Amino acid sequence: MKKYALYISIIVGFTLVSCKKEAIDKPKVIYEDATKSKRVALVDTSQIEVADLPITMEGTNFLIHPIGVISGKSKGFKSYSDSEQSFAVSNYGEYEITGYLKNLKFQEIGTDSIYTLTDKQVMIETATYLKTVADKSKLQLIVYSLADMDTNKDDKLDGNDIKSLYISTISGKKFTKLSTDFQEVIDWKIIETNNILYFRTIEDTNKNGAFDADDQLQYYFVNLVDKDWKVNSYRPI
Structure with missing residues (x-):
């Protein structure tokens, strides 16, 4: 029994060391030829682009169409969100769309025109409608958490790349990056009394x-009433 326990301990220890080594071997940022990190990711021809229902x-007066991909390999289809057969690419909670999305498309209610949020390669994890800001100031805005650069240079955009912060109007227009390249967004929050967005x-x-x-942690704020959404740094410590 003791030999068996020792054997299990050796296996677990080896696994932990291997996982730690793998994490070290796969950095989130590779700085060699850093300017090339904005290169487009390779296109996976096995993936099929689909849209969820709006x-x-x-x-608000706009429909939002989440755009993602499912795998067409082997039999049937598999999505990123479910190991079973599925055509869903997003989830919708209270004023927030989540998933691993390639884009969002917008359509003003009552019109036939549908247009894309961005023509760049991105991987959107969250799109959050600022409902409290809209109630207070009539500003209808969306804040996005997404990957926009292949920072680890594995030729794909995913959760292993740096997460950035963006903002747009509810119409998907004025899609603007708030965070700095090669800085990972930790969190963000809205101070409702003065319509300030803070993020780290x-x-x-x-x-x-x-x-x-x-x-080093960096601290920023944006006055949402400012039409240019100027990003300001500050030092609380």
């Missing part, structure tokens, strides 16, 4: 390709 946020990022200051305790 979503409308309460009190982490910068890989030691340039080891990973985000860790040796790196």
